[in-house]
Amino acid sequence: MQKIEGAVTAPQGFVANGVHCGIKAHKKDLALVATDRACPAVGVFTTNKAAAACVQVSKAHLANETARAIIINSGNANCCTGGRGYDDAMQTIEATAKALGCRAVDVLQASTGPIGKYLPMDKVLAAVPGLVEGASRDGGGTAAEAILTTDTRTKEYACTIDVEGRTVTFGAMAKGSGMIEPNMRTMLAFITSDAVVDRAFMLRALRDAAAETFNRITVDGDQSTNDMVLMLANGHAGNDEISASRGGEAFRAALTSVCSALARMIVTDGEGATKFVEVVVRAAASKVEAEAAARRIANSNLLKCALHGRSPNWGRVMAALGSTDVTFDLENVDIAFGDVEVTKGGVPVARDENRLAEVMAGDEIRLTVSLNQGSGRGVIWTCDFSTEYVTINM
Numbered sequence: 001m002q003k004i005e006g007a008v009t010a011p012q013g014f015v016a017n018g019v020h021c022g023i024k025a026h027k028k029d030l031a032l033v034a035t036d037r038a039c040p041a042v043g044v045f046t047t048n049k050a051a052a053a054c055v056q057v058s059k060a061h062l063a064n065e066t067a068r069a070i071i072i073n074s075g076n077a078n079c080c081t082g083g084r085g086y087d088d089a090m091q092t093i094e095a096t097a098k099a100l101g102c103r104a105v106d107v108l109q110a111s112t113g114p115i116g117k118y119l120p121m122d123k124v125l126a127a128v129p130g131l132v133e134g135a136s137r138d139g140g141g142t143a144a145e146a147i148l149t150t151d152t153r154t155k156e157y158a159c160t161i162d163v164e165g166r167t168v169t170f171g172a173m174a175k176g177s178g179m180i181e182p183n184m185r186t187m188l189a190f191i192t193s194d195a196v197v198d199r200a201f202m203l204r205a206l207r208d209a210a211a212e213t214f215n216r217i218t219v220d221g222d223q224s225t226n227d228m229v230l231m232l233a234n235g236h237a238g239n240d241e242i243s244a245s246r247g248g249e250a251f252r253a254a255l256t257s258v259c260s261a262l263a264r265m266i267v268t269d270g271e272g273a274t275k276f277v278e279v280v281v282r283a284a285a286s287k288v289e290a291e292a293a294a295r296r297i298a299n300s301n302l303l304k305c306a307l308h309g310r311s312p313n314w315g316r317v318m319a320a321l322g323s324t325d326v327t328f329d330l331e332n333v334d335i336a337f338g339d340v341e342v343t344k345g346g347v348p349v350a351r352d353e354n355r356l357a358e359v360m361a362g363d364e365i366r367l368t369v370s371l372n373q374g375s376g377r378g379v380i381w382t383c384d385f386s387t388e389y390v391t392i393n394m
Contacts, residue, residue: 001254007156008033009140010171011194012236017135018146021127023075023113023120028146030124032096032131033173033190034069038106039234040199041067044210046227052079052115053089054226058108061093065199067232068106070190071096071131072147073124074175076113079225088119095125099132110188112149112175112226144173147188151175155265161254163247166239168195172258176266187214187266189229191258194236197251198243205252206231213259216291217267217381218298229259264381273383275307276364281378284371285327290378293326297369297380304385310360314342317369327373334370338362 009016016033023029043062045055061067071092078085089109097104111119144154155174160167176187191206210229242251268276279298284290297303300320306313314335321328335343338359340351359365 001159001161001250001257003157003159004169006158006171007140007144008171008173008190008192009137010158011169011192011234013194013234014171014192015135015137015139016143017131017139018142018144019127019131019134021073021131022123023073027148028142029073029075030127030131031072031074031143031146032069032135033072033143033192033232034100034132034135035192035232035234037234038066038068038102039232040065040197040202041108041230041232042199042203042206043108043228043230044207046224048225048227050080050225052077052111052226053081053085054078054109054111055228056086057089057093058110058228058230061105061108064105066106067108067230068102069096069100070108070110070230070232071128072110072112072188072190073119074112074147074149076111076117076119077115077226078111078119079115081116081118084118088121091121092119092124092128095128096132099129108230110226110228110230112147112188115225140171140173147173147175149175151269153269155262155269157258157261159254159257161250163195163237163239163242163250166237168193168237168239168242168251170254170258172262174262174266176269187224187227189214189259189262191229191231191255193231193233195233195251196235196237196239196241197233198241201243201248202231202233205248205255208252209256209259212256213263216379217263218295267381267383274363274386275384277307277382277384278364278366279380279382280366280368282368282370282376283373284376284378285373286376287378288376289326290371290376291380292378293321293324293369293371294378294380296320296324297367298382301385304382307360307365308384308386310357312337312340312342312356312360317367318343318346321369326371328371332372334372336368338366
């Protein structure tokens, strides 16, 4: 696999665009990603029971197994808007399909922004024809900009793999900064590829990649109502069909790499974040218990505040661990910040204070908790809490 320049339009046959239609006061707020023909499409969605209209519609359309385009608005979640919200999502899709000359069922839709507000449909529908007409291979950057909310920067990635002598390309863009919590799908991400790939295999690969990446991140423990990851593969690479037995390993690895890169970007751009934190729980009784412990520790608001203040407050780690149902003996727990062990057997140990201060001052911190119960390992990516997080969410 090789990382390349570009993003969602890097694969052959994809175009994109982003415009300002008037949902937001000034910034771009309407984006399109499209290809020249209906192609295999898959997705994973939020498990939030208050799912927005876009989640309902896109799930229904994916039952058709193909898609040609995705239209995304930011600045309005179109969630908790009842039948009118669903109709508005469908109107957006139908207008996009008309401009593209395709079936409405081959258009997927995503929204992000505040909950409980109706979309200004006159503005959205007026902007769709120009959005579609202006879509190009150079439009990936404007599309990535148009899907942002409280994000401070765009999140884009592209890479290639070789499949029996054919170059297959992946491209992607994402948004996410707040309302980020593991349990899928805590952001929006859109992945494109020019691969010829078996759809059922692609769906399994996306689910597995999401489980290993997007489902391992948390900023604030709040699960969104609108989150989804959508993927289209248009087959322009002309390779022999990828499946579990043909090129599947390389495809899975590349897709997981794309998702991992986007997930890391989301955490790094967490609302008010100043530090990227990797929480590793190892030697747990099982993988499930290791992941549960890592998630609880990563979601400790007290620990997040301590990390922002550069404080190696391992007592907050122990308190978070103790609030779980995970199997452990206090006298067997070891804790380290970076390469500095602060707790051995559940009690404090002598440590190099100067080295520890260096670790806590870094932009990236690894927190390792060893339970010494078995071979289970779990990893969660999170960030610190600053006063800026409170300001953004007031």
